[in-house]
Amino acid sequence: MDIDFKKNNDGLAPAIIQDAKTKSVLMLGYMNEEAYRKTLDTKNVTFYSRTKQRLWTKGEESGNFLELVDIKVDCDNDTLLVYVNPLGPTCHKGTDTCWAEKNESKFGFLSQLESIIKSRKENKEDEKSYVASLFRSGINKIAQKVGEEAVETVIEAKDDNEELFLNESADLLFHYLILLQAKGYTLKDIVKVLEERH
Template identity: 75%
Template sequence: MTIDFNKNNDGLVPAIIQDATTKNVLMLGYMNAEALEKTKATKLVTFFSRTKNRLWTKGEESGNVLHLVDIKVDCDNDTLLVSVNPNGPTCHKGTDTCWGEANEASYGFISKLEGVIEDRRLNYGPKESYVSSLFAKGINKVAQKVGEEAVEVVIEAKDNDDNLFLNESADLLFHYLMLLQAKGFTIKDVVDILKGREK
């Protein structure tokens, strides 16, 4: 790993700190060559503090250290991406990130879709929304729809029409997300179970 510490004439490079699991950006700090070497040696993220003019290990006073997982350098060799497992909140103000956001896992479009389902369930009437109408019929109806969609996926899996198979798979996933909400859960709860099974 070649890093250009002299590009800015101050011997420092930006270090973007990212949670290794959630992939959320937690903070931005600066490292010089000595801070990088200490980070690698101790497996605790260490920066060069421009205000204190010294090396500074994150959490050295609060205990909210950042455990090193991986370090990557960008294409210009002048910025680091540091993957970590945080021990507590990262920001000195007590928040998970320096942008005041919660460090929660997001599953991209799936999380957005869960939000849409929740909104339709809570804020729309049965005549305004298919989702609302299905929830209004109760959990048995929601569960039945998941079963029906699962059977349709199996049927289409045996045929050669990939478009139908993928559309039925989308229907199954959509209704499964509804069933999870009907039971008071989200996809995160399922992912947590799968992570617990990881060997």
């Protein structure tokens, strides 16, 4: 890679550290050319510490190393995106990230939807909620709804109406997320099984 370490007067390139699996941003550090080379050689992420004025391998004291997976350089050749497998918390304060966020997989809107479904499960007595009514009806009703939506999705897959197919697919996924919650699971559990199979 052609990295322009001289673009900044201090010879440092910002290095954004991202978990290769969860895609969570863990921290921001700085690398000079020597830190970059050491990272490639040792496969443990090494920075140039502006505070210590020396090379610093993340985890050299705590044991919470950042194992290198891949490095990419941005379009201006002056910022690095470093994919890692973190061995323990990343932040010196003991949190998963330097923004005190949990380092876990997120599925965008689907994670938000799971959170809403969980809330409805915990508040089953909400008379206005369709999801709460399914939880009140029990696992058999929820499983039945998944079956119905699966059949409707298959039927629409055989036709050429894309809008109906997508709507039935959304209904199927929605009810499947409810079924997962009813059984005490989330998408993360399914992803784990798929990763193990892969």
